[in-house]
Amino acid sequence: MASTSNITLLYLIKHHSPQAFKDYRILLANTYITQLMVIITTCCMQQRFLEANNTMGLLPIGPVRYLGPSASFAFYNFYNGCQVNVLWSLMLSMHFRRSLIKMKGVTRKQLVRNLVVCYIASLNLLLSPYIPAVDFEHVTKRVIEAYPEYRLEFYGPIGGFTSTSDLIYTFNTAILLSSMVYPLLIFYWRSKILQTLDQSQSFSAKTVESTKRMIHALTFQSMLILLAYSTTSIYFITIQVTGIEGTLRMMSQITKRGFTIMEYLHLALASFPCLADPLSTIYFVAPYRLWVEKKVLRIRHAKKTTSDTNSSLHVSRISNTL
Numbered sequence: 001m002a003s004t005s006n007i008t009l010l011y012l013i014k015h016h017s018p019q020a021f022k023d024y025r026i027l028l029a030n031t032y033i034t035q036l037m038v039i040i041t042t043c044c045m046q047q048r049f050l051e052a053n054n055t056m057g058l059l060p061i062g063p064v065r066y067l068g069p070s071a072s073f074a075f076y077n078f079y080n081g082c083q084v085n086v087l088w089s090l091m092l093s094m095h096f097r098r099s100l101i102k103m104k105g106v107t108r109k110q111l112v113r114n115l116v117v118c119y120i121a122s123l124n125l126l127l128s129p130y131i132p133a134v135d136f137e138h139v140t141k142r143v144i145e146a147y148p149e150y151r152l153e154f155y156g157p158i159g160g161f162t163s164t165s166d167l168i169y170t171f172n173t174a175i176l177l178s179s180m181v182y183p184l185l186i187f188y189w190r191s192k193i194l195q196t197l198d199q200s201q202s203f204s205a206k207t208v209e210s211t212k213r214m215i216h217a218l219t220f221q222s223m224l225i226l227l228a229y230s231t232t233s234i235y236f237i238t239i240q241v242t243g244i245e246g247t248l249r250m251m252s253q254i255t256k257r258g259f260t261i262m263e264y265l266h267l268a269l270a271s272f273p274c275l276a277d278p279l280s281t282i283y284f285v286a287p288y289r290l291w292v293e294k295k296v297l298r299i300r301h302a303k304k305t306t307s308d309t310n311s312s313l314h315v316s317r318i319s320n321t322l
Contacts, residue, residue: 002275006036009278012288020210023108024096028281030115031089034082035274041079042271045072048263052146055139056161056169059152069136069159076159077129080176081122083270087182087225088118094186094193094218097211101196101203125175128168135162179229183222190219210286217284224273 013021013028021028046062058072065072092114099106140158152158161169193215197208282288 002039002271002278003036005275005278005282006032006039008292009282009288010036012282012285012291016287016291018210018285018287023106023111024093026108026111026115027089027093027096030118031086031093032278032281034085034089035277038079038082038086038271038274041075041082042267042274045075045079045267047072047076047267049266050143050147050263051164053142054164055142056164057139057143057158058160059143059155059158061155065155069139069157072159073129073134073136077126079267080172081124081126084125084175084179085118085122086274087179088121089115090218090221090225091182091186092118094189094215094222097214097218098189098193101193101211121175125172128172129161131168132166133162136160138162180226183226186218186222190215213284213286217280220280220284221273221277224276228269228272 009032010029013025013032017025017028044062044064045058045060048059048061050057050059058069058076060072060075064075092111095114096106096111136157136159139160139162143158143160144152163169164173193211197203197211203211282292
């Protein structure tokens with residue numbers, strides 16, 4: 001469903017965007033192409049995370065598992081790069097709307113420049129983890145030693161981060177955890193935009209309505225990100241501060257089970273906005289919503305026509321029999 005909604009929205013962005021979206025389409029397309037990559041990567045990995053003795057093990061149960069630990073490591077870094085790209089793209093979308101309302105506008109050159117900065121941050125998360133020494137044998141040994149109660153032989157060699165205390169890992173983790181700040185910045189810009197719309201009389205009613213709808217969509221997306229990332233961020237912060245042993249000592253048996261579930265749910269929670277985002281955009285952008293409504297009504301009408309035809313044929317056969 002997530003893939004279908006993102007692909008549908010990309011089609012709508014290309015063929016049914018209003019004229020006012022001429023340059024804004026670039027940001028929309030970037031957001032949903034990248035979200036599609038996140039969905040595909042998540043399905044391929046279906047990753048489980050285990051922190052053990054200053055290492056982080058990546059244990060996929062998806063198709064990537066058959067490609068070995070190097071593929072698991074590469075897919076996870078690509079996933080992180082895509083997630084940061086999506087967050088930056090949403091933030092740039094709100095900045096774009098704010099600039100339009102303030103009558104400054106954003107030139108295509110400025111838009112491309114902002115996206116280049118966005119991709120630099122993504123490439124950093126993709127490539128920088130290879131700067132420190134990568135030793136998957138060490139990761140495998142540490143994780144198996146830390147979790148003797150788990151049957152980790154099922155996964156084979158375990159990919160992951162050799163040290164969770166080196167500078168590169170710490171820096172990249174800080175970038176990912178800062179994702180919670182982006183929605184707060186978007187909320188601030190939202191208040192400024194709405195304040196400008198309420199105070200100014202120079203905007204047409206149509207402009208005000210369309211802008212508010214787009215702002216509502218971006219706000220909804222930001223709330224999803226904040227909720228999803230706050231949960232996973234608390235998980236990782238707790239692990240890094242207390243260590244796995246200290247964390248488990250702090251929890252009751254019930255909480256411990258819940259904590260174990262987070263080993264599996266981290267990726268799903270972080271990827272959930274990729275399902276809801278395109279649906280909210282389709283709903284809040286009038287031309288997109290109208291296109292979907294027409295398609296749904298056409299399908300319903302076709303089904304009703306088929307049903308009525310079948311009923312008429314059935315009645316006719318009964319009459320002929322009598």
